[in-house]
Structures are given as structure tokens and as C-alpha cells.
Amino acid sequence: MSTVAAASCDSQGAEEPRAEKKPLKPCCACPETKKARDACIIEKGEENCGHLIEAHKECMRALGFKI
Template identity: 50%
Template sequence: MGVGSSSQNSSAMVAIKSQEDQGSAPDLKPKKKICCACPETKKLRDECIVEHGESACEKWIEAHRKCLRAEGFNV
């Protein structure tokens, strides 16, 4: 084997180790489009922002993000 093969082997080991580490968490793929997920929190967030401005609505913005994460989105 050549000089480059040992670095390729170590890279492959790192990739395998990373996959093993992720194996404990379930593979969560979004089942919906992000625009259709969490309509309740989206409505509350949007209404609050329109009426009070974004800075006053952090509670609803974070609630919507939490819901999206639960649906499998990385936000």
C-alpha cells in the first residue's frame, strides 16, 4: 500500500466512528415541508410579530423553533 492509504484508512475510521456515535439517535427526517409544520405556533408567532414587533415575541419565536425541531427540522 502507498503512503496515502494510511491517511485514507484513518479517515474511514473517523467516518465509521462518527456514524456509530450518531447511531444512538433516531434518524429524524421531516415528514412535512417546513412551511406546513407547526401551524399553531406559527400563527401565534406571526400574529405577535405583526402586532408587537419581533423583539417582543421571543417567547413565541422560540416555541415555534422548538416545535420545528421536534418535527425533525434543524433550525
């Protein structure tokens, strides 16, 4: 099983240049801001996380998404 995991990690690095040519899906874009936003909303509620929500929106806009 660890052989399969190692092969998966190696193949991801080889596919990076090809992935850059394909447009990102909204679900996969801005993982850092998405993770922080989601964690904040779960822990503190949406009304207390406006700054993280806006940061994620800005990241998405920078990648060309219309939000």
C-alpha cells in the same frame, strides 16, 4: 360549489394516514405556533415575541427540522 367543498373536506380525512408517511414541509409544520408567532410579530414587533419565536423553533425541532 358547496358540494365541491364538502367533497374536499371528506377527502382530506381519507388522506390523513398517507400524509403521515410523507415528510412535512417547513411551511406546513407547527401551524399553531407559527400563527401565534406571526400575529405577535405583526402586532408587537419581533423584539417583543421572543417566547413565541422560540416555541415555534422548538416545535420545528421536535419534528426533525434543523433550526
